[in-house]
Amino acid sequence: MRRLAPTADRTALLVAPAAAILVLLFVYPFLYGLVLSFRPDRGGVLGNYVKFFTSRSLWPTIFTTLRIALPATILNVAFALPIAYQLRRRSRYQKIVTTVLVIPMTLGTVLIAEGMLTYLGPKGWLSQTLQLLHLASSPVRLTHNYAGVLLSLIVSGFPFVFLLMLSYVSGIDPVLGQAAATLGASPWRQFRHVYLPLLLPGLAMAFCLAFVQAFSVFPSAVLLGAPAGPTRVISIAAYEAAFEQYDDSLASCVAMIMGAVQLVVVAAVLGLRRALYRGPVSGGKG
Amino acid sequence: MQGSLESLRLEHVTRSFGGPGSLPALSDLCITVQRGEFVALLGPSGCGKSTALNCIAGLTPLTGGEIWLDDERLDVLPPEQRGFGMVFQNYALFPHMTVRKNVQFGLMMRGVLAAERQRRTQRALALVQLEGHEDKLPGQLSGGQQQRVAIARAIVVEPSLVLMDEPLSNLDAKLRIEMRAEIRRIHRELGRTTIYVTHDQDEALSMADRIVVMRDGVVQQIGTPEAVYAQPANLHVARFMGFRNLLELEVDSRAGDEITLRGPWGTLRGTAKQRLEGARAIAAIRPDEIAIGAAGAPNAIAGEVSSVEYYGRDCLIEVVFAGGLRLHARTPARFERGATVHAAVPPERVLVYPVSSS
Numbered sequence: 093m094r095r096l097a098p099t100a101d102r103t104a105l106l107v108a109p110a111a112a113i114l115v116l117l118f119v120y121p122f123l124y125g126l127v128l129s130f131r132p133d134r135g136g137v138l139g140n141y142v143k144f145f146t147s148r149s150l151w152p153t154i155f156t157t158l159r160i161a162l163p164a165t166i167l168n169v170a171f172a173l174p175i176a177y178q179l180r181r182r183s184r185y186q187k188i189v190t191t192v193l194v195i196p197m198t199l200g201t202v203l204i205a206e207g208m209l210t211y212l213g214p215k216g217w218l219s220q221t222l223q224l225l226h227l228a229s230s231p232v233r234l235t236h237n238y239a240g241v242l243l244s245l246i247v248s249g250f251p252f253v254f255l256l257m258l259s260y261v262s263g264i265d266p267v268l269g270q271a272a273a274t275l276g277a278s279p280w281r282q283f284r285h286v287y288l289p290l291l292l293p294g295l296a297m298a299f300c301l302a303f304v305q306a307f308s309v310f311p312s313a314v315l316l317g318a319p320a321g322p323t324r325v326i327s328i329a330a331y332e333a334a335f336e337q338y339d340d341s342l343a344s345c346v347a348m349i350m351g352a353v354q355l356v357v358v359a360a361v362l363g364l365r366r367a368l369y370r371g372p373v374s375g376g377k378g
Numbered sequence: 379m380q381g382s383l384e385s386l387r388l389e390h391v392t393r394s395f396g397g398p399g400s401l402p403a404l405s406d407l408c409i410t411v412q413r414g415e416f417v418a419l420l421g422p423s424g425c426g427k428s429t430a431l432n433c434i435a436g437l438t439p440l441t442g443g444e445i446w447l448d449d450e451r452l453d454v455l456p457p458e459q460r461g462f463g464m465v466f467q468n469y470a471l472f473p474h475m476t477v478r479k480n481v482q483f484g485l486m487m488r489g490v491l492a493a494e495r496q497r498r499t500q501r502a503l504a505l506v507q508l509e510g511h512e513d514k515l516p517g518q519l520s521g522g523q524q525q526r527v528a529i530a531r532a533i534v535v536e537p538s539l540v541l542m543d544e545p546l547s548n549l550d551a552k553l554r555i556e557m558r559a560e561i562r563r564i565h566r567e568l569g570r571t572t573i574y575v576t577h578d579q580d581e582a583l584s585m586a587d588r589i590v591v592m593r594d595g596v597v598q599q600i601g602t603p604e605a606v607y608a609q610p611a612n613l614h615v616a617r618f619m620g621f622r623n624l625l626e627l628e629v630d631s632r633a634g635d636e637i638t639l640r641g642p643w644g645t646l647r648g649t650a651k652q653r654l655e656g657a658r659a660i661a662a663i664r665p666d667e668i669a670i671g672a673a674g675a676p677n678a679i680a681g682e683v684s685s686v687e688y689y690g691r692d693c694l695i696e697v698v699f700a701g702g703l704r705l706h707a708r709t710p711a712r713f714e715r716g717a718t719v720h721a722a723v724p725p726e727r728v729l730v731y732p733v734s735s736s
Contacts, residue, residue, distance in 0.1 A: 270437050271470035273457040275535065276487035285483070289474045369474035371517050 129345035140345035150346070153326040154353055160238065160313070160325065161306035162357075164245035168253040168306075169299050171246075173291070176257035177283065181266065190258065197251035204247050205315040209235050212243070240316035241323045245306050253302045260294030261287070264373045290373045296365040300358045307354050326350045384448050386411040386434070386539060386571065391453075392442030393429050402441070404429040404595045411539075411573065416565050418586035419575045420606075422618070426595035427575045428467075431541050434573065436460050447538070458487070463532030464541040468548065469524045471516040477503070477527050478512040484535035502534035505564060522553045529561070533568060540565075542574045546581065558585055579619055583607060591615045612652060613660060613731040621662035623705050626733060629659050637730045642701025643679050648728030660731045665694060667727045668707035675722035681705070683717045697721050 132139035144150045175193070179186045196204060211217050214231035222228040234240055264287060272282040310327040317323025326346060334343035387410045394402035404426040411417050419427035432438035434445060436457030445453040452460060463484070471480050481502055485495045503509055506526035516524055525545060532540055545561070546554045562585050565572050576582050582589050583603040591598045591606060591614075599611035610616035617624065627639040627646065632654065639646045639661055648661050669675060681697040684704070692710045697719060699705070705721055713719060 265468075265470070267466055267468065267470040268472060270435075270457070271464065271466060271472075272483070272487075273437070274435055274460075274462060274464040274541075275484035275531070276458045276461070277483075278458055281487060285486075286472055371515065372473050 125344040125347055128341050129348050132341045132345075133339065140342050141349075143342065144345055144349060149324075150329055153324055153329045153346075154349070156323065157307055157309070157325040157327075157350075158353070160241050160245065160309060160323065161303060164242055164249060164306045165253075165299055165303040167242075167246055168249045168302055169257075169295060171250060172254040172257045172298070173295065176254055176261045177287065179258060180261045180264070182262070190255075193254055194251040196247050197255075199248075201244070201248055201311045202315065204244055205312050208240065208244055208247070208316060212240065235316050236318050238317070238322045241309065241313050241325075244312040244316050245309060248312070249302055249306055252305070253298050256298040256301070257291075257294070260291055260298070264290050289369060292368050293365050293370045296361050296368075300361050303357055303361075304354050307357075308350070326353075384413050386452075387446040388430075388434070388443070389446065390443035391430065391433055391440055391445060393426075393433055393438055394441050402426075402595050404433065407443070407597055409590060409597075409600060411571060413571055414569050416562075416572045416574065416585060416587045418582035418589045419573065419592060420577070420579060420582040420589050420618075421592035421598075422577055424594075425592040427577075427590075427592050428543055429595070430592070431464075431543050431573060431575050434539075435462055435464050435541050461535070461537055462539045462541055463535060463537035465525075465528045465532045465543065465545045467544045469516075469528040469545075471524055471527055471531070473516055476513050476515060477508065477519070480516065480527055481530045481534050483531060488535060498534055499530075502530040505533070505567070506530045506560075521549055522557065525549060525557065526560075529564065533564065533570065536568075536570075538571065540570050540572045542572065544575055544577065546576075547578075554581075561585065591618065593618075609651065610662070610729065613662065616651075616662040616729060616731065621664050621729065623661075623663040623665065623668075625661045625663070625703060625705075626658055627661055629654065629657055636725070639730065641699070641703060643681075643699050643703075646679070646728060647677055647725035648730040649726050650730045652731055654730065654732050656733060658733050660733055662729045662731060663705065663723050663727065665706045666708040667723055668705060668709075669722045670695070670697075670707055670709040670711065670713070670719050671722065673720045675720070677725060677728065678720045678722040680718060680720050683713045683715055683719055686713060686715060695719075 129140055130137045132143070135142065175189075179189055209216075212234040213219065214233055214235075216235075218234065219228070219232040222232055223230075234243060268286050268290075269282045272286045273279075277285060308327055309325055310331065313319060313323045313325045313328060317325075319328050327350065330343050330346035330350065333339045333346055388407050391404065391407040392402055393404040394400065407426075407430055409417070419430055421427050429438060433440055433453070436452075436455060436459075440453050443453070444451060447460075472483065475483070478499060481499045482495050485498060490498070500509075503512065506529050508523060508526050508530065511519065511523065511527075516527065519527065525548075528545065532542075542561070546557050549557060558581060561572075561574075574582075574585060583606075586603060588600065589603055589606045590600050591611075593614045598615045599606055601609075601611075606615065607619055610619050610621065613624070625639075625641070625646075627641050630638040630640040630645055632638070632650070635650045637648050637650050637654065637659065639648060639659060646661060650659075673680070679699055681699040683695050684698045685696040687694040689708075692708050693712065695707055695709060695713055697705045697707060707721055
């Protein structure tokens with residue numbers, strides 16, 4: 093045993109370069125920002141925080157962002173789960189559909205926003221088609237408002253959630269579903285009693301990652317939303333503080349609050365996850 | 379449907395995977411299984427035995443043929459409506475459910491009331507001798523215990539038919555032999571019909587009432603363990619049932635089933651098991667049916683012991699004959715390498731098959 097310990101220690105050193113990069117690029121800036129946020133131009137140590145939570149142009153951004161990020165995340169997970177479940181068996185079909193669904197991820201937010209502005213704008217194809225078919229009497233507005241941002245978050249966020257869910261679903265031994273079937277479970281009950289409980293931990297994980305992504309929405313909120321009003325998200329508040337008012341201290345404060353909100357939601361979801369089964373997802377040896 | 383099965387009929391059941399030109403995984407399987415019977419599907423891996431079981435369970439759709447349960451056509455029903463119990467090779471226990479929940483699952487799906495559910499679950503767990511483990515997760519159990527849970531889960535719903543897909547292949551040798559007797563006991567106590575898939579001939583011989591020997595998706599022989607063991611229908615079955623000595627020889631003469639073959643040392647008399655054509659045939663002899671001893675016995679041939687493997691109860695010796703032919707024989711007596719011995723097999727235990735079927 094005594095001989096083993098130094099070997100183990102030396103292997104741990106392999107983490108050092110990665111840890112150094114993490115400290116340099118994440119921990120240090122984070123701590124710097126944290127300290128900076130407590131050094132406002134005016135007011136005491138908590139001056140920025142007091143300002144944030146009393147200013148009508150600042151604190152509501154938390155809820156504006158949540159109002160976009162939570163539905164976007166929930167919808168993404170809700171769409172991704174059934175599609176991934178249907179595609180759980182390896183097939184050529186699975187490959188094709190996966191490729192099509194994942195393409196938006198490779199495009200980037202700005203390109204998606206550009207496309208959506210063209211197609212979904214009041215003079216875009218969608219609006220024109222709907223009017224032509226007399227399904228809408230006036231031009232349909234799906235850009236420069238809440239719907240535009242939500243849609244863009246779904247388009248850009250879905251592939252990510254879908255890929256995560258697909259890997260979770262295909263990790264579950266299909267024999268479990270067959271076993272449930274031989275015991276009299278209909279396809280729905282196979283999903284409800286076998287797949288879903290085994291998927292929930294992964295679902296929670298996917299939700300957290302997708303939420304963190306959606307909560308920090310910036311480009312699409314500016315390009316597709318109404319950044320002065322309904323889609324004035326928290327990252328816009330931070331951007332304005334930093335690059336319009338040149339108040340780095342306030343901007344850091346907003347960033348810290350943003351991080352705290354994300355942390356609260358993630359902690360809540362992961363807390364729920366603790367209550368779930370998290371063991372292996374195969375049925376015994378083999 | 380529960381417990382009421384009189385017979386399960388498989389009529390020309392065929393399943394092919396993949397494109398045209400590829401051999402079907404299972405072709406033209408016809409068998410009728412009677413109530414209370416224990417039938418083993420036996421064959422090497424890839425012979426179609428698991429495919430056959432999955433077809434019966436409804437997990438693999440047929441590409442031809444029909445399955446009937448008494449007067450009900452079965453192959454058109456999804457697995458959840460067939461009411462069979464199945465034990466999977468890797469047990470397929472639900473990892474997130476306790477032993478009790480696993481066993482109860484089938485009863486829940488059938489809407490059995492809680493009190494009744496509890497009673498039957500307890501009885502099933504008692505039957506597989508797993509009382510006291512009700513609240514454990516499958517991951518906390520040993521392989522043998524998981525296997526018992528899988529059996530309890532399959533039988534608790536009192537299915538008309540229990541399907542088992544190599545349920546013992548993941549267990550160690552000692553446990554495997556114990557579980558054989560256990561499964562046999564459960565089968566007897568419940569009086570259920572069982573179809574059991576295995577590649578282990580000892581398992582099939584010791585457990586089954588009838589054995590279906592398969593190869594490349596085609597049934598080779600259906601018969602009692604005694605028939606399959608002693609009178610293999612063809613060379614494949616013979617090889618699979620332990621006829622280790624396969625000698626290709628010239629046919630000297632034939633009189634009905636009695637065949638005389640000619641080798642470099644003289645003649646060997648045997649019994650034909652299939653219609654023979656051509657000038658050559660294969661004689662199949664089981665090592666333990668060769669008597670090593672006196673020169674006077676019928677079919678006695680003199681040879682030299684070329685190797686000896688000691689097995690405790692007996693030895694496996696290799697004997698070389700004139701012309702370089704070799705025979706493996708089991709004998710309780712000890713021999714030294716180089717000793718000259720006489721190997722004799724009664725003519726009815728020299729089974730002769732045509733060459734072409736190999």
